[in-house]
Amino acid sequence: MELNDAARELLPDARAGRALTGPAWLVTAGEAPHPAPVGGAVGDRSFAARPSVLPDGGTVWWLVEETAYRTAVDELAAERGRTHFLTEASSALLASLNLDRCMEVTARLATEHLADAALVIAPTAARRLPVVGCDHRGEFTRGSVGEEPDTVPGLAEALRGFPPVPSRWIDPATAPDWLVPEGFGEVGSLAITPLPGHGVPAGALILLRRAKHAAFTEAEETLAGLFAARAGAAMSAARLYAEQNTISDTLMRELLPPTLRQVEGVEFAGGYRPSTDTERVGGDFYDVHSPSEDFPETLAVLGDVAGKGLEAAVLTGKIRNTLHALLPMAGDHATMLRLLNNAMLTSHHTRFATLVMASVRREESHVALRLTSAGHPPPLIVRRDGTVEEVDTRGTLIGVLPVVTSRTAEVRLAPGETCLLFTDGVTEAVGGPLGDTMFGDQRLRRAAAECANMPAEAVVERIQMVASQWIGGGRHDDIAVMAITAPRGAHLSAVNGRTRGRYTA
Template sequence: MNDAAKSLFPQQVSLPRWQHGESVSIAERCYAAHRVDHEDGSSTWWLLDETDLWLERERASLLMRMSSALMTSLNPERCMNLVAELAATHLADEALVIAPRSNHGHPITRCLRGEPPTYELQHVDVEDVVGLGEALRGFPPVPSRWIDPAAAPEWLAKGVASIVVTPLPGHGVPAGALILVRRDKQFSESEEAFARMFASRAGVAMSAANLFTQQAVITERLTRDLLPPALRRYEHVELAGRYRASADTEHVGGDFYDVHELPDDELFVVLGDVCGKGLDAAVQTGKVRTALHALLQVVTDHDRMLRALNQALLTADHSRFVTVAVGTVRPVDDGLRVTLTSGGHLPPLIVRAGGAVEVAKTRGTLVGILPDITTTTDEVVLAPGDSCLLYTDGITEACGGPLGDEEFGEDRLHRALAACGGMPAEALVEHVHMLAAQWIGAGGHDDMAVLAIAAPRRR
């Protein structure tokens, strides 16, 4: 043996039977064994130290597996738990993941090796741990040898040998900090470097989860305001509505309806269709609904209201117009008196209790495209059991049928409504919506909205 070999085998031992090219482990090091045969029948074994190369390969493979695992969750809490669990399994005896402070404290996930992680909100002083405050602000980590484990606060750990604190870098802002704890030995420089590599990937995953959650919350709040409202119950009026966006993956679109309460138990109803589909059209519906709500505070006359809405849309956006049907509902002794006005929209349909279907005598000009509009208003009385149906062209222009290319059409809608005399408002809109959906089948369609006003039957 040469001197290097003697350092590997300090005791007199018999050499094992290695295979040429085999990787062997000796004293926590990895070697490749190579044999050279001599003419006298003897052999020389060369042990080539491949520990560092093997370690780098293992760490690279480990980082790939850990990165893949981290990108499977877009929930911030689950992502923090996974980071802590991976760190405790592969890097330390215990790992803590600390996110930036919220109003209720710091979100902290703690994980002991071999145990499930725990998540909680804690009020802690991050300045009690050397480098933690800086890490949460995104500054580079301090070496672990600068951190005195004996000075660690109780909420962190007691009786430990070494602590590593490293930032979790995110997308533009820090995602948090990672604390690694060992109880029996120090972290080496290479282990600290590997921890920083892991933290960089973990920070990206946590940042992506936080960003996704924030966007989901914003989208949910905006979508909630753009969707048609839930309709409440009234003593003298039955109201029901249904809405379906053009794409099943979208919740909002260009069709809308609203109901507003007026003095003396009157109700103002509106159903409309903005030019276009998807989010852009939904944003315009929000503007139209807001404008109508504001106009109701100063004017209730339909013609004046639609003219004012027309001017507002011309001023704000020349690229999108809207068709609307508005109505004012007044309880009377013999049922409901409904005043209806169309602004370029399909006229509402009156469904009598006996099955007769009438078309409201109202016409009008598109709103938001011409400098001046004209409207005509109709007034109908709904006796108990009668209904008034407002709908968008997504119903009548629904394309489907046996061959998949025929429109549902107004005639087919009228015939279907003839069998709906006396139906409650909720059953009426559900029936119309179901017929259109069955006609479409799996095909594409425009936004669809239906609103029914019914005079309740007297008991």
């Protein structure tokens, strides 16, 4: 083997002679019976070696430096890996709006791609900080820490959203015991980065590597910051969703129809079905107000606000609150309707409403009712023999005209008889064999006739079932039904004094 000046400079350890000495990858290629192009490293430089076979059978190797090319290829591969990781992280983090789940996913991904163990700490107003960790075995731990964040260098700053402290500035020996997973061993390097949220910090991410592994490089800390930005956004969205869901549930509880019960020896039952299965409230409503010192009768109200969904439900809430405030004058239905109409005319709402009011009192074995309709379908009376009567009450809409008119009717219910209040969502429900026929008044009357001598709950369930069977999978308006029933027998008290008890025939 011979070496020219360039080869001697590149391979200072190589010696001229019969055998080739130098990098192992080049020596192996030179010993092959049919030399082929190869490549490898010489020190910190990369080369491609191409053979040229001489007439005497010898081989000349031409070395071309590819350091810049190999560096570019390696960087491209690394960038593709980082992009794949961040894409995977984004998909996994966006798969849930549950804060605990987001914290778990963040800890798991950080352990799989960035460190030997990871902890996610969320800020809170309480003294103890919630923590989710994933150790080197992939096992999760959940808990809280009561120690001050200042005990961990850089943690307090990260929780406040400040830029991360470089890992080389953090002494891993200062890591407190609660930070190191059980069985982890000696901590070799520690990195802490904030989890930025929407306007406020979402928490902090702590990465740990064991002593036998390499410390965090600047590129790895940059990748951790990019990952933390995605994780923080997901955690912030999950926290915002939880807060809005709590507010929504609180408000929804006030808008949902109440659970009805027996009041003063009279059975009350109600059922509600919104126009869309994904909604919980809508424009139909009902309420039952127990007697008080100002008003000795039970007041039942069922109504329908024009429109559907949450916007209509907001107006139903206003109507219900207004009627509750007017309870001291519930003995005069006309006055209540007039005041309610004035309240709606002076509001910013442009919707109108219909409703029917029933003042109910027990008279020995019978139940006396005063019923007043305001633009609403008149109630039906189901007698014991199955006869169905329409109550003679009429009135104008609420929230349209400056003056409302109404006519009140009085009805008596014998034991086993029911007064059925309903919204037009029942009679105007479209369905049937061809899916294009309205349920109508006559079908409702036939269904009501089948409910003679039934308890109030059974009446409501029967009407709802018949209407639902008619609708099938078709579209419908909000549906509300209320039954006021005179019990067939004496009411037996519950054993514990709290449950509803039962009836004797």
